[in-house]
Amino acid sequence: MLPPLPNFFYRLHRISLGLFIVVISQIAVSRVSAQSVQFSPFHSKEEVKKIIRFLTSDVESTEPESSNPGVTYIGTAGELKGKKLPLSFYCTNEYWQNYVLKLPLEESRSVDIYNPKDNTLTPMPGSRGQLQVERINIHSGCNIYDAATWQIALALAGDDGVRGAANDDLFSLANNQNKLLKLGHDGNDAGDRDQQGEVHLDGNRGVTVREPEVRLLYNGCEVNNPKEAYFFRQVPTSFKTEDPLPSSVDIKDIHGNQVPIKDLPDSGTYPKICISWTDWKPITGENIWAFLIGPLHAALIKYKNAPCVPFQSLAVQNAMAVLGTFQKMQSTIGGIYYAPSGSLANMGTEAVSPYEVSVENNISALGGLLVFRRILQEERTKAYLSAQDKCDVQHALEVIQTMLYGGIYEVNSREMVHQRRTTKGLLSFLKHEAWDAAGKKFYSGGEANKVDPRTHQEIATWLPHPTQAVDVNTWGLAVLGQQFFDNAHGFGTAYQIWQNVKSWGAFYGNSQDGEERELWGVGYSDNDYEGNGKIDPLDRSGILSGEWTAGAITALRALITQYNQVIEAKEDSPENIQRAKTYVADLKKDHDAMAFHIQSLRTDFYAEETMFDQIRPANYASLFSIPPDKLGYLYASKRYLIPFGWYANPIPSTASTTWAVMLHYNFNPFSVNGDYFANDLSNPSPDISH
Secondary structure, three states: OOOOOOHHHHHHHHHHHHHHHHHHHHHHOOOOOOOOOOOOOOOOHHHHHHHHHHHOOEOOOOOOOOOOOOOEEEOOOHHHOOOEEEOOEOOOHHHHHHOHHHOOOOOOOEEEEEEOOOOEEEEOOOHHHHHHHHHHHHHHEEEHHHHHHHHHHHHHHHHOOOOOOOOOOHHHHHHHHHHHHHHOOOOOOOOOOOOOOOOOOOOOEOOOEOOOOOEOOEOOEOOOOHHHOOEOOEEEOOOEEEOOOHHHEEEEEOOOOEOOHHHOOOOOOOOOOEEEOOOOOOOHHHHHHHHHHHHHHHHHHHOOOOOOOOOOOHHHHHHHHHHHHHHHOEOOOOOEOOOOOOOEOOOOOOEOOOOEEEHHHHHHHHHHHHHHHHHHHHHHHHOOOOHHHHHHHHHHHHHHHHHHHOEEEEEEOOOOOEEEEEEOOHHHHHHOOOEEOOOOEEOOEEEEEEEOOOOOOEEEEEEEOOOOEHHHHHHHHHHHHHHHHHHHHOOOHHHHHHHHHHHHHEEEOOOOOOOOOOEEEEOOEOOOOOOEOOOOOOOOOOOOEHHHHHHHHHHHHHHHHHHHHHHHHOOOOHHHHHHHHHHHHHHHHHHHHHHHHHHHHEOOOHHHOHHHOOOOOOOHHHHOOOOOOOOOEEOEOOOEEEOOOEEEOOOEEHHHHHHHHHHHOOOOOOOOOOOOOOOOOOOOOOOOOO
């Protein structure tokens, strides 16, 4: 591996990139009449190839003592045999052994409990068990949201003529994830509990469970067809997953007695320290990305020169199967519930409320439903469809219509009783309940139409949570657009949302020569403290998120584009046009600063960035060795427990890297057309049959 870039050359590269961003973005935003507004590329063509090489490299392709950094593995099970599939992160054993386990309050040894009745090894509850689960999830897991962003990034690069690490066709690789979703099993699923036998088809689908108690009811409805059920949000390479630090684990039996590995009754099943996969959470937001946003955008890119996306494609068929379940999960006020009943929280063993609504999930749902509607409308007019296919497409469009704009829909409840339900629709929910009018921001979530289990009477229509989240606001701007906010809540509201987010969620650099500190990006919430926003300007140990900063840049590109349309149209009042000019100038400044500084989280720059000297692992260069022919982006600037229940780590991330690819190609995943213009949110007609 080449030595790290000297700081001088690192700075020179960043300065050149920054000037390029400023110049090109100034040119771009003046061409609002163009078909698609273009901002400056994030990378050179060679850097894009390096990124795709990282995103498509098989991390398991070399001997254990050597390293092949990447975020894919090769499936070995059933129809996935030989298929390259994504992971969420690239991490090394050294990161855990030589950094995390040496942090204050981190206990080095974990304890796994062996249960011979079901042949499982389960981490003992507590902080040590959580740490073991975390490193195993990172080592062997893929969040289906990350996989969806991976599909989009591969499609964009494939459309640009880029090939994968093994000269792979990137569209074929993206479709591998659709195959995994359809089959529903781990890529390396080895069969039954003894790891021998047939694969567990649909084993990763959250079908309703009746024994020993009823769980995974979808807003009171059973979902027994696996193809219609949610996928679990995070899936492993295989059910029994290896701990990357086996020497730090003790094994005990259910009575607390030490069990040597050689004395395990099925020691052949556990040749190394493994645990049974523990993450079984079917979540709405991840499923929206996995079935709608990721695969459908990838399909639109692949078939951009065709009349429409083929109706029989895996992307469309997978989406068709689960659409009705999304509708089942919609509340009376329009918000879609976070998870089926009995789903566990991100940490701990308590179930989340079945009335819980994540506003971010619903913002994703809006983007996903809009892009699915576009595909179905195009297929209805341009595809050859059988009579049954035409009925299916028509029904799907009616489902989307009701979900977006409200109406009556029919379901079979838990006892399979036919019910007619009413919803106000997703747009009504986002405009009214999800919106904090006083704070000019979105609530992070709340409980919708909560019912007292004893009286079966509704307690409250909407109970919002106080915690603020960065992404719910930036993603909201990207999908809803300037007109939605400014028409509903007053001109300039969209701009003010971003100003509010900066006040509590932004990450700022050090001030120089008495100048105001420069914006670098964003963190996660108003509880980040430690240097984010302007809560404590003297404390510079805050958190910079790669993925969420990319989302903020996307939001600002949408606002710049759309406020420029206001200026060019000259249809608004002179006062508002002048205000729009001020907004654009200010937004451009923030955009250019973040587009410049997000590069500090590149795998080739992070170790040299002086801004992170106090929060970066002191021995970072020895923890990761990314060869010069590969390039990725880190998840965050430091290790940090995010208030929403998971750890950020300064490690290469599929999500951060793929969002950087989307920025490079000027792609907004929340837009029906993938651009920075506003989505058309108008109700096409109460009757869509014509």
